[in-house]
Amino acid sequence: MAGGLVKYRKLGRTSSHRKALLRNLVTSLIEHESIQTTWHKAKEAQRMAEKLITLGKKNTEASKRSAMSKLFRPHDILPRLFGPLAARYANRPGGYTRVLRIEPIKEDQAPSAILELVDGPKDMRFAMTARTIAKTRTNEQELNDMTRANIAKVTRYRKDADGELEEMVQRFERLEEEGDEGVEEVRKKRVYPKLERSR
Amino acid sequence: MAACHIAPSQSFLAAFLPVARAALLPQLPRSTSRSHVASRIASLWQSRSSLLPAALIPIPGILEGLWEGILRAVPKKKTSHMKKRHRFMAGKGLKDVTALNKCSACGKLKRAHVLCPYCVQSIRKWFGNGFKTEAEVKAQKDTQWDEMNERLQKAGRKPLLKEDVEDLAKT
Numbered sequence: 001m002a003g004g005l006v007k008y009r010k011l012g013r014t015s016s017h018r019k020a021l022l023r024n025l026v027t028s029l030i031e032h033e034s035i036q037t038t039w040h041k042a043k044e045a046q047r048m049a050e051k052l053i054t055l056g057k058k059n060t061e062a063s064k065r066s067a068m069s070k071l072f073r074p075h076d077i078l079p080r081l082f083g084p085l086a087a088r089y090a091n092r093p094g095g096y097t098r099v100l101r102i103e104p105i106k107e108d109q110a111p112s113a114i115l116e117l118v119d120g121p122k123d124m125r126f127a128m129t130a131r132t133i134a135k136t137r138t139n140e141q142e143l144n145d146m147t148r149a150n151i152a153k154v155t156r157y158r159k160d161a162d163g164e165l166e167e168m169v170q171r172f173e174r175l176e177e178e179g180d181e182g183v184e185e186v187r188k189k190r191v192y193p194k195l196e197r198s199r
Numbered sequence: 200m201a202a203c204h205i206a207p208s209q210s211f212l213a214a215f216l217p218v219a220r221a222a223l224l225p226q227l228p229r230s231t232s233r234s235h236v237a238s239r240i241a242s243l244w245q246s247r248s249s250l251l252p253a254a255l256i257p258i259p260g261i262l263e264g265l266w267e268g269i270l271r272a273v274p275k276k277k278t279s280h281m282k283k284r285h286r287f288m289a290g291k292g293l294k295d296v297t298a299l300n301k302c303s304a305c306g307k308l309k310r311a312h313v314l315c316p317y318c319v320q321s322i323r324k325w326f327g328n329g330f331k332t333e334a335e336v337k338a339q340k341d342t343q344w345d346e347m348n349e350r351l352q353k354a355g356r357k358p359l360l361k362e363d364v365e366d367l368a369k370t
Contacts, residue, residue, distance in 0.1 A: 100314055101312060101313045101314065102313060102316065102319055103310070103316040114319070124314070124322065127326075128303075128318060128322070131322070147303060175330065178334065180332040181321075182317055182318065182320070182321025182322075183321050183324065186320055
């Protein structure tokens with residue numbers, strides 16, 4: 001149908017390929033707490049990941065079986081899903097993952113994104129907020145409205161949120177003192193391998 | 200004689216066969232007006248796609264209209280420089296990126312609604328190595344090298360130099 005909405009993205013793949021892709025993405029997300037991929041893949045994987053975390057929160061035999069069928073390497077990943085993650089998101093009503101846009105990772109300039117588990121150890125928004133607070137403190141400025149809003153977001157359902165935020169701010173302050181600015185050059189990954197010229 | 204309705208014999212029919220055929224089956228077209236050459240051309244025309252290049256097939260006047268009808272779409276003149284440039288420059292150029300703002304964490308310029316790439320890479324690196332500074336990471340690596348070379352010397356083997364391994368890593 002011309003100009004109609006689709007219920008989900010096809011991602012330029014057949015049904016079986018798409019299923020495998022999403023399962024791989026979600027398995028990697030639960031294992032690593034934060035993954036970098038294209039924005040469109042991240043949005044699709046976000047849907048599947050949140051449904052799996054809901055199954056983890058239910059914690060019944062049926063939900064375990066259902067989650068097992070939707071993940072790769074279930075023996076490694078299922079204990080994480082039904083253990084730490086279910087505990088972490090016990091009080092949060094939905095929105096367990098976050099998609100943050102980033103500059104293209106590869107030289108093909110595909111719109112990229114970070115898909116991360118909220119309140120995790122690799123929470124990028126939490127770290128960026130902490131770094132912003134550290135910078136405003138060193139410059140002796142007032143906190144922005146946007147920064148205040150971000151602080152509210154990252155501390156809302158986190159256990160010992162203020163303590164952890166302060167700890168991270170101090171880490172960034174120490175790095176600033178030591179003179180470590182971070183990376184100086186951002187290089188994009190190659191798409192095709194660099195081959196020696198024959199001539 | 201009751202043999203009025205008996206069919207004529209085979210020999211009788213064979214003698215008069217062409218005429219009999221013409222009378223019995225009038226729908227057979229016999230274009231006897233067609234010349235030998237024209238029929239040869241027609242057969243060549245039908246086989247043109249598979250066998251002979253176009254230059255070798257003679258094109259009589261009857262088929263010329265057909266030939267022009269197939270080869271009508273052709274540029275009349277080379278497009279002038281002005282027309283060519285108008286086609287390229289008709290609003291199809293790359294647009295400037297104006298949605299830019301300052302990163303709140305490092306102060307560098309970044310695209311709006313997109314995380315600062317320097318901050319993202321730095322933070323991912325620090326997540327990985329536990330928020331160590333460059334100097335601390337280097338010191339850790341040096342101690343690891345020294346420990347490895349000590350073990351190699353105790354085992355009686357030659358110590359590995361960092362310069363040699365770095366060259367290998369670059370190639």
